[in-house]
Amino acid sequence: MNNIIEVSSLKKSYGDVQAVKGIDFSVQQGTLFAFLGENGAGKSTTIDMLCTLLKPDGGNVTIDGFTLGADDEKIRNTIGIVFQDSLLDPLLTVHENLIVRESFYGKSRAELKQAVERAAAIVDATEFLHRAYGMLSGGQRRRADIARALVHTPKILFLDEPTTGLDPYSRRKVWETIKNLQTETGLTVFLTTHYMEEASQADYITIMGKGEILAKGTSIDLKQKYSSDLLKIKPKEKELLRAQFKQNQIMFQDKGETFHIPLTSTVEAIPLLKLYEDYIANVEVVNGTMDDVFIHVTGTEVQV
Structure with a gap:
């Protein structure tokens, strides 16, 4: 072209x-x-x-x-x-x-x-x-x-x-x-x-x-270059899942009712979900957005 x-x-x-x-x-x-x-x-x-x-x-x-x-x-x-x-x-x-x-x-x-x-x-x-x-x-x-x-x-x-x-x-x-x-x-x-x-x-x-x-x-x-996907997990028993994450050295953030795990791609969520399926009550995979890209590249929030 x-x-x-x-x-x-x-x-x-x-x-x-x-x-x-x-x-x-x-x-x-x-x-x-x-x-x-x-x-x-x-x-x-x-x-x-x-x-x-x-x-x-x-x-x-x-x-x-x-x-x-x-x-x-x-x-x-x-x-x-x-x-x-x-x-x-x-x-x-x-x-x-x-x-x-x-x-x-x-x-x-x-x-x-x-x-x-x-x-x-x-x-x-x-x-x-x-x-x-x-x-x-x-x-x-x-x-x-x-x-x-x-x-x-x-x-x-x-x-x-x-x-x-x-x-x-x-x-x-x-x-x-x-x-x-x-x-x-x-x-x-x-x-x-x-x-x-x-x-x-x-x-x-x-x-x-x-x-x-x-x-x-x-x-x-x-x-792919400037943002990351996110796996959000709502645990059945929070402390049990936290212990599992620490034992397997999984990086996560405690967000109250949910744990957030950053992903380089959405497919990374598949083995994690299989591994911890007995501990999970609910799950959501959130894709990276152009807002994330814009903020990362420019260092400023999007102004509308």
Whole structure:
């Protein structure tokens, strides 16, 4: 699979502050790529440079074969951006907003109509296409925002925290839209989010901190490297099981009613359960999470 974004030695400073310190990463075409980092990590600065909104101090970036700094207009025609704060006019209908957006590309009336109808259909916005944007629910607005970014048929869609502030149902609808987009169009999605359960759905994840790339890999790879699974055991007789653990030199934590045993992988629980099954009243195996990964890599809690 080809890389549609290539970033090499990208730098940006604000006075004496190095916001981005010569970072390298790539994004494969057609994938869902999650770009994570705590506030102040340099994440937004990086995205602004990729989207031609901010000029880098150094480094090289190619997007769909175009060079940042030399082919910026072509890059802008290749990408779509959904900002955290909407750019649509609340007094206009969704249809009117999309027509205004698409008119920037010099298309005929027939081409405008076709492009707007296509974008609305992709994000399942047809039912509220002729309603004022300001009258829509949060989830509907976000789908309209995505439609706005799609009217010129980009190859890459940048989504800046697309579900922040939405209720669970609206978040699910937005994610259904994103997944359908990839399935139906082969679109590359560049995602930023503070919801780690969303990030775990990505094909590839890159974590940034203090202007540098701290970790990258698949969700499975990162969990395996930076988090641990946990075996929770509720004993029949607590002191009897404690004695067994000590006799066999099993590392555990006493959590009151349960004992917690860290695991490098879930399969490690199988021999332990067989060995101590006569002492166990109940058991639960908890997988490591992307929250664990984020905290381990950045040293900070996830902020939502």
